[in-house]
Amino acid sequence: MNVEQAAKQLEALGNPTRLQVYRALVRAGHAGLPVRQLQERVGIAAASTLSHHLRRLILTGLVSQERQATTLICRAVYPAMDALVGFLADECCADAGCTTRNDAA
Amino acid sequence: MNVEQAAKQLEALGNPTRLQVYRALVRAGHAGLPVRQLQERVGIAAASTLSHHLRRLILTGLVSQERQATTLICRAVYPAMDALVGFLADECCADAGCTTRNDAA
DNA sequence: CACGTATTTCGAGGATCATCGAACGACGTC
DNA sequence: GACGTCGTTCGATGATCCTCGAAATACGTG
Numbered sequence: 001m002n003v004e005q006a007a008k009q010l011e012a013l014g015n016p017t018r019l020q021v022y023r024a025l026v027r028a029g030h031a032g033l034p035v036r037q038l039q040e041r042v043g044i045a046a047a048s049t050l051s052h053h054l055r056r057l058i059l060t061g062l063v064s065q066e067r068q069a070t071t072l073i074c075r076a077v078y079p080a081m082d083a084l085v086g087f088l089a090d091e092c093c094a095d096a097g098c099t100t101r102n103d104a105a
Numbered sequence: 106m107n108v109e110q111a112a113k114q115l116e117a118l119g120n121p122t123r124l125q126v127y128r129a130l131v132r133a134g135h136a137g138l139p140v141r142q143l144q145e146r147v148g149i150a151a152a153s154t155l156s157h158h159l160r161r162l163i164l165t166g167l168v169s170q171e172r173q174a175t176t177l178i179c180r181a182v183y184p185a186m187d188a189l190v191g192f193l194a195d196e197c198c199a200d201a202g203c204t205t206r207n208d209a210a
Numbered sequence: 211c212a213c214g215t216a217t218t219t220c221g222a223g224g225a226t227c228a229t230c231g232a233a234c235g236a237c238g239t240c
Numbered sequence: 241g242a243c244g245t246c247g248t249t250c251g252a253t254g255a256t257c258c259t260c261g262a263a264a265t266a267c268g269t270g
Contacts, residue, residue, distance in 0.1 A: 014116025
């Protein structure tokens, strides 16, 4: 995980709408969520807007899609989140002290 | 930590320049770093640009400043980072499985 | 108080983003 | 193959961002 990649993912999560989308997907677990339900759950007016946000999340590797018949199932990519959190935690505790990683170290 | 606040902090870290600034501060530890050194270390052409980025980091609570004579010492606010990482980790592992928090749970 | 260094604020430029409606493509059904 | 649903792509508009140079402010020194 380099700085550029991390920044892209952070930027992707740095929009309130996208963060809620991602949050909904994470909470949905491995089963994922179809785009339609995602739109209702987060409360996005236009489907095109959600599609736009989803594309960004997918391009950064935070979300994946799988076709199931007519609907597209969206899922959070947990390893990506894992790597991102790990990057932040490593930066945080590399030379300084915070509690995030101290209990693990 | 609500979604709005988290999104603001993620957005603040979602710019490559700002992420590098923050990274430099985190690595500098509790001693912090004066603005000038920060500019040189990250390699920002204009001081005004760095000032602009610093303001955003400060407004989101990720960075603090303290005046020492003529220089301003910048420091990473570790509890803020801690809370942000915690938010992400909680979201990630609330209902689903990833390894970030599993070793702690 | 004039001066120099450190840093911010101001103003402007080009670039990117967020959101929407409308049109289009993908897929199963009748 | 006509149709309905699901979702994306296109095009446009207003807002925000990033970057910079120039001017202004904060602070210690002589």
